[in-house]
Amino acid sequence: MNGLHEGRVVWVTGAASGIGRSTVEEIVAEGGRAIGSDLPSADMSWAEEDERIAIIPGDVTAPDHNAKAVELALKVFGRLDGAVLNAGIATRDDLFGSSMELFDRVMDVNVRSIVLGIRSSANVMPPGSAITVTASTSGMRGDPGMWVYNTSKAAVINLVRSTSMDLASRGIRINAVCPGPTKTGMTDGAYDDGWHEDLRRRTPLQKWGLASEVAAAHSFLVSTKASHITGVHLPVDGGMSANSGQFTPPPFSL
């Protein structure tokens, strides 16, 4: 490790598992300190004994949770240099079969909470700080039965573009990371319902992504190494979004 985050403090949401947990692990392995937040029901015990990590339970949709996470960073570590706004939920839903409640909940968690997170963190961050958001390749195109999720993640990609303009004059960058199919708690079900092999074959690199591979992108973009990058969305998807969708990529095994 190279001390990429030495002296810096980064807040990560959805830190109990998957991409969020991996990102916290990457930040502290690179010399930084982290605030890890997740739902009160989520298991953050893996971080409890680590003094480089401060934990705060809460729901990202609540404005006061976002404010408290930022306050904790200032109280415990004295500063906040980065925010990885990663918490999210995935859904599949019949276009004609549901009420709008599910749509509203997904937009609340996946989009509205990102606005709350940006506002809370950017208000205390010094120039040179950065924010990253976990969007998805599902925000770049459409998937059958996933119109709600697709809409929420597309909104986040353009929220990042748009807010990069407003944050630039404060010296704060913001970028999105777009994972393709990635092995996490969210996609455990893919193994049971048979999508796993289908999605693997549709990925040019012929494998599912690892949470650590997505965390590496967050870590770079939130670091000062990415000092001239803002407003972009970076796919971490084994090439899936490069495919026009007309042909299945050729199979290979290494």
Ligand SMILES: NC(=O)c1ccc[n+]([C@@H]2O[C@H](COP(=O)([O-])OP(=O)(O)OC[C@H]3O[C@@H](n4cnc5c(N)ncnc54)[C@H](O)[C@@H]3O)[C@@H](O)[C@H]2O)c1
């Ligand atoms: N796994 C994939 O294939 C994949 C692909 C593209 C995008 N993503 C995105 O990656 C992000 C992280 O998901 P993951 O794959 O690591 O799944 P995960 O289920 O392992 O982690 C998501 C975390 O977010 C937390 N969370 C959910 N709602 C919350 C709320 N209201 N307040 C606070 N925390 C909340 C969960 O408790 C969980 O710990 C999500 O935004 C997801 O949409 C995942």
